[in-house]
Amino acid sequence: MSRTTLDLWVGFFVTIGIAALVFLALRVGNLGGTTIRNSYQLTAQFDNIGSLKVRAPVKSSGVVVGRVSAIDFEQETYTARVTMSLDGRYQFPKDTFAKILTAGLLGEQYIGLAVGGDETMLAAGNTIGKTQSAIVLEELISQFMFNKASEGAAQ
């Protein structure tokens, strides 16, 4: 059995097919994006997570430092428990503040970590105590409308 031009063409075809798959995975998908190394888990309780989703980014000063790995409902406190896996290279103080923020006006929601001044760092499995819930547009509007209405009544 000898090599033929046909083998060359099939080899070429398979190569560019696999190259297209790699292109889709790395350039189009997020496989080559920021990878989280030696991750450790932190949890935080939120009254309202809005439309936060699993795999949403966790950012500090705008840099992605981790991703949301799980979201559950806590029966005892009736709040949402968000588990994040953070990059092992980054440590945060005990009094770090976790907020649910929105990218742009109508973009996806992410968790922003505002760093505090405590000396001790959060260890794996710890819970972030200070949190701020997502801003729900409807609540904001109804608050505004009630304020306007009470202003009108006072005058």
Place this chain on the structure above:
Amino acid sequence: MPNADLIRTIGRQVNNGIWRLGYAARFAMIMLLQSGIAFRRFHLTIKEVYFTGVLSLIIILVSGLFVGMVLGLQGYNTLQRYGSSESLGVLVALALVRELGPVISGLLFASRAGSAVTAEIGLMKATEQLSAMEMMAVDPIGRVVAPRFWGGVIAMPLLAALFSAAGIFGGYLVGVQLIGVDEGSFWSQMQSSVDFHEDIVNGVIKSVVFGILVSIIAVFEGYDSVPTAEGVSNATTRTVVTSSLVILFADFILTALMFRGT
């Protein structure tokens, strides 16, 4: 009594359909059992990858490019109305990777390669080459049918990936080069919204399933064709029609299973 005739015709059709389905399933089982020869003599399969894959390259790449370019134009028209023309990359990539890539390349594959396989096997049957093989104690299912099946199964996912890649390039050409959407946000928004497991792997799974379905239908219709000129032409038509319907139906089922919404 026209009603009795109608019921008789429906009954015969249903009966015939179920009979053919059972025969096709038995044929597929036998072919899978005889597939050893397609891997032991792998050059047979490589030849089929050449015929079904390499020779379909041009049509797949050109149609992918134009589908992507149309998506770019149409998507831009709608998105700029909401001031979010930077999400053009997301729209083009998700549409291609999730749906259009596997489905359109599956349809093209069925009409370009599936019909050729059916006609070839049908003609071999009509000219009694298959019977001649049996006379020489060569199993025609292992020697002729199985390599064509596996060639199609190997070629189809690669063709779908090439279609998606060509389409995204087409969307890039129109969106970034022609209209002037910002290049950085075109790619970065695409990367942050397209998930590897959720979107790309599911698209590849779809294309593998379509490859298996089209190849089974093509080899079965060829093997089952009436061995006359008319029978072969009917079988070729049936391959294209049945494969297209099965691809669209299977796509709905797979989409419903994969993207139920989180």
